[in-house]
Amino acid sequence: EVQLVESGGGLVQPGGSLRLSCAASGFTFSSYNMNWVRQAPGKGLEWVSFISSSSSIIYYADSVKGRFTISRDNAKNSLYLQMNSLRDEDTAVYYCARSALPYYYGMDVWGQGTTVTVSS
Amino acid sequence: DIQLTQSPSFLSASVGDRVTITCRASQGINSYLAWYQQKPGKAPKLLISAAFTLQSGVPSRFSGSGSGTEFTLTISSLQPEDFATYYCQQLNSYPLTFGGGTKVEIK
Numbered sequence: 001e002v003q004l005v006e007s008g009g010g011l012v013q014p015g016g017s018l019r020l021s022c023a024a025s026g027f028t029f030s031s032y033n034m035n036w037v038r039q040a041p042g043k044g045l046e047w048v049s050f051i052s053s054s055s056s057i058i059y060y061a062d063s064v065k066g067r068f069t070i071s072r073d074n075a076k077n078s079l080y081l082q083m084n085s086l087r088d089e090d091t092a093v094y095y096c097a098r099s100a101l102p103y104y105y106g107m108d109v110w111g112q113g114t115t116v117t118v119s120s
Numbered sequence: 121d122i123q124l125t126q127s128p129s130f131l132s133a134s135v136g137d138r139v140t141i142t143c144r145a146s147q148g149i150n151s152y153l154a155w156y157q158q159k160p161g162k163a164p165k166l167l168i169s170a171a172f173t174l175q176s177g178v179p180s181r182f183s184g185s186g187s188g189t190e191f192t193l194t195i196s197s198l199q200p201e202d203f204a205t206y207y208c209q210q211l212n213s214y215p216l217t218f219g220g221g222t223k224v225e226i227k
Contacts, residue, residue: 035216037164044207044218044219044220044221045156045158045164045207045209045218045221046218047209047215047216047217047218050214050216059214059215060215061215062121062215095163095164097164100166100169103211104150104151104152104169104170104211104212105154105166105169105170105173105211106154106156106166106169106209106211107154107156107164107166107209108166108169108175110163110164110165111163112163113163
């Protein structure tokens, strides 16, 4: 079964850090580009970051650029999001999502999400 | 950045109704548009890729059309399991962007 499972969410104070992980299974992880997408409580979807299959291409939303770092370990079938200098507005459910093939087909596999709460 | 404007943001409909949701892009995005369905507490589900390609397993009552800057998602006969929020997403350029969503509720 094709599956993505996120972990690492939790409660953190403003200015703090958190590292999210996404474990992939059921497909050849190293062949796919990956994304992080978040959803603030009661709000819509916001794309956060993209990483290509070989990590050679990386993009970030302006709202997280300079604070978040996406990475992957193809040997461990894992995707990561290092989040630093967290702000209240980073509070959201964070999803990892696989880019479909071809890329412009959207995101065809999503994890269940992990909740990040930034609050003092 | 490319802005996507969905309309309506909310609609109330009955089982069996034909429903159309529109997504307008601030600039041309070819046909690089996807549609997702999201139910409360769940992850989004990809319904339609590249404006009109139905994903495997998605019922044929769902269809997509459009190109350039205007796109539509149509549900030909609304079923009870279709009550959800629908989002469009452009994949023409980074940053990727989503529309604001359309919540479809039972009348």
